[in-house]
Amino acid sequence: MAATQVPGATVASIMSHPVVTAAATETVAEAATRMRDRRVGSVVVVEGDKPVGILTERDMIRIAAAGADTSNDSLSEWMTANPDSVASDEAVSDAFASLAEHGYRHIPVVDDGVLVGLVSMRDLMKIAQIQPVERAAAEMPKGLEGVVVADTAVGDVRGQEGFYHYRQYSAVDLAEKRTIEDVWHLLFNGALPNVSERDDFIKAIRPLRTVPDEVKEILPGVAGLGGTDAPPLDMLRTTVSTMGVDLGFRPWLDISPEELYQQGLRICAVVPTLLCALYRLKHGMEPIDPHDKLPYAANYLYMMQGEEPEPDHARAVEQYLISTIDHGFNASTFTARVITSTGADLAAAVVGGIGALSGPLHGGAPSRALDMLDAIGTEDKAEPWLRDAVERGDRLMGFGHRVYKTDDPRSVMLRGVAERLGGPKVDLAKAIERKAIEVLADLKPGRQLYTNVEFYAGIVMDTCGVPREMFTPTFASSRVIGWTSHILEQAADNRLIRPSANYSGPPPPQPVPDAN
Numbered sequence: 001m002a003a004t005q006v007p008g009a010t011v012a013s014i015m016s017h018p019v020v021t022a023a024a025t026e027t028v029a030e031a032a033t034r035m036r037d038r039r040v041g042s043v044v045v046v047e048g049d050k051p052v053g054i055l056t057e058r059d060m061i062r063i064a065a066a067g068a069d070t071s072n073d074s075l076s077e078w079m080t081a082n083p084d085s086v087a088s089d090e091a092v093s094d095a096f097a098s099l100a101e102h103g104y105r106h107i108p109v110v111d112d113g114v115l116v117g118l119v120s121m122r123d124l125m126k127i128a129q130i131q132p133v134e135r136a137a138a139e140m141p142k143g144l145e146g147v148v149v150a151d152t153a154v155g156d157v158r159g160q161e162g163f164y165h166y167r168q169y170s171a172v173d174l175a176e177k178r179t180i181e182d183v184w185h186l187l188f189n190g191a192l193p194n195v196s197e198r199d200d201f202i203k204a205i206r207p208l209r210t211v212p213d214e215v216k217e218i219l220p221g222v223a224g225l226g227g228t229d230a231p232p233l234d235m236l237r238t239t240v241s242t243m244g245v246d247l248g249f250r251p252w253l254d255i256s257p258e259e260l261y262q263q264g265l266r267i268c269a270v271v272p273t274l275l276c277a278l279y280r281l282k283h284g285m286e287p288i289d290p291h292d293k294l295p296y297a298a299n300y301l302y303m304m305q306g307e308e309p310e311p312d313h314a315r316a317v318e319q320y321l322i323s324t325i326d327h328g329f330n331a332s333t334f335t336a337r338v339i340t341s342t343g344a345d346l347a348a349a350v351v352g353g354i355g356a357l358s359g360p361l362h363g364g365a366p367s368r369a370l371d372m373l374d375a376i377g378t379e380d381k382a383e384p385w386l387r388d389a390v391e392r393g394d395r396l397m398g399f400g401h402r403v404y405k406t407d408d409p410r411s412v413m414l415r416g417v418a419e420r421l422g423g424p425k426v427d428l429a430k431a432i433e434r435k436a437i438e439v440l441a442d443l444k445p446g447r448q449l450y451t452n453v454e455f456y457a458g459i460v461m462d463t464c465g466v467p468r469e470m471f472t473p474t475f476a477s478s479r480v481i482g483w484t485s486h487i488l489e490q491a492a493d494n495r496l497i498r499p500s501a502n503y504s505g506p507p508p509p510q511p512v513p514d515a516n
């Protein structure tokens with residue numbers, strides 16, 4: 001980012017002040033609360049007017065990861081002592097150089113030993129805004145591929161390595177070792193829960209799964225719209241919007257971070273119930289209320305199928321759900337963050353995410369991969385079928401990925417889950433996968449096309465009795481946790497997302513023809 005060369009601009013003209021401060025004797029928890037309430041990314045630790053340390057959001061993640069006792073540990077134990085600083089009359093470009101060189105996101109501004117302000121990457125981005133846009137626009141690839149548009153501590157994808165993570169943990173390891181409630185806690189609160197935190201979290205979310213009576217009443221009407229093949233995500237979109245109105249959600253700018261967090265819990269908890277109720281109503285069945293005793297995944301299958309699932313089916317679906325909670329800055333996550341950046345309410349941002357996910361290029365393939373297996377039928381027909389399809393220019397469903405140019409780690413994990421479940425479809429899928437990769441390597445050399453998440457997702461869900469029309473909705477039910485984590489993060493450090501476009505129409509201004 002060579003974006004901060006505004007002639008004559010000094011740090012004083014862009015710094016934030018007054019600064020959010022704390023005493024070294026205060027606890028980490030007190031500082032975290034202050035950061036959250038004041039919606040800032042750091043606190044400067046002071047003795048009188050003098051800065052003696054700094055604690056940032058990044059430190060908070062480090063502290064959470066270390067499992068520290070934040071309500072007892074004092075800031076002096078965790079802060080960066082004697083932080084570098086800049087003077088208020090320094091050029092903005094020098095402050096930028098200092099931030100960029102050291103990887104800092106915040107530097108105290110100090111004149112004669114006295115703290116007078118704080119300059120952050122965010123302040124510098126404000127200056128970057130007034131750059132002429134032509135150059136920036138010309139550099140942007142279509143589809144924003146590879147463009148970094150935000151900082152996030154929620155997670156990331158490393159496509160070349162075939163690795164993705166939620167906060168600091170491998171998402172696949174989490175899916176192998178933890179429950180979805182634990183991972184939800186990790187994403188919302190920044191740390192995996194200990195035993196008592198887990199109990200508290202489960203107690204908090206269980207009652208939130210219930211659909212309010214006023215919304216329950218309108219579900220049959222929504223499920224009756226659009227005939228039997230109305231897309232479930234469209235019905236979900238409608239009812240999440242209704243939930244937001246019913247629960248009195250307001251722009252997050254007008255509510256406290258705690259209230260926004262509670263709204264996030266509510267929407268994530270209720271989405272599986274809404275999906276199952278709409279599915280059952282659509283097929284002439286009575287909706288089933290959430291089960292008091294069942295955890296997330298088992299309850300999801302129970303509300304869909306009407307009976308308590310086999311434990312290995314519940315666990316397999318849970319692993320799928322965990323593996324799809326978040327996946328970098330994909331289209332629906334970006335959409336949710338853009339909507340949040342306007343200050344709009346949480347339901348608006350989730351509805352936007354669902355809208356983006358409903359497009360076939362994003363959320364729409366797991367049932368198509370299974371349709372392909374059905375169309376092939378038996379192993380001996382695989383090679384000619386796949387060859388014909390690729391030669392015709394068709395895409396093999398469940399193969400290829402924009403980011404992964406090696407094995408998609410989710411497909412590797414789900415292949416294992418499918419093998420554990422067993423069954424004839426799994427054997428056929430493995431045989432077709434082998435052939436498909438050979439055919440793609442032969443007919444599309446150098447394109448690095450491997451199995452993606454959707455291929456085995458379909459097999460796992462089918463084996464666990466999830467109907468095909470519920471595949472993408474199942475994906476949505478866990479992805480809403482990821483969107484909401486991003487919504488909370490965006491709100492905690494917001495800047496309106498408002499890019500520019502390169503105008504490519506006829507040269508303006510043309511004379512407006514007279515109306516006649």
Ligand SMILES: CC(C)(COP(=O)(O)OP(=O)(O)OC[C@H]1O[C@@H](n2cnc3c(N)ncnc32)[C@H](O)[C@@H]1OP(=O)(O)O)[C@@H](O)C(=O)NCCC(=O)NCCS
Pocket residue numbers: 361365390394395396397398399400401402403440444447449452453454
């Ligand atoms: C996921 C997907 C959209 C990513 O596409 P992308 O990164 O934009 O890749 P491109 O469209 O640039 O494709 C690059 C080349 O690989 C080919 N290709 C990509 N995926 C393919 C597939 N599944 N089957 C056959 N060929 C494929 C393209 O035809 C193209 O070939 P070309 O160079 O001869 O034109 C794409 O791989 C796809 O359509 N897969 C099938 C649908 C699917 O499984 N979706 C779920 C994704 S999780």
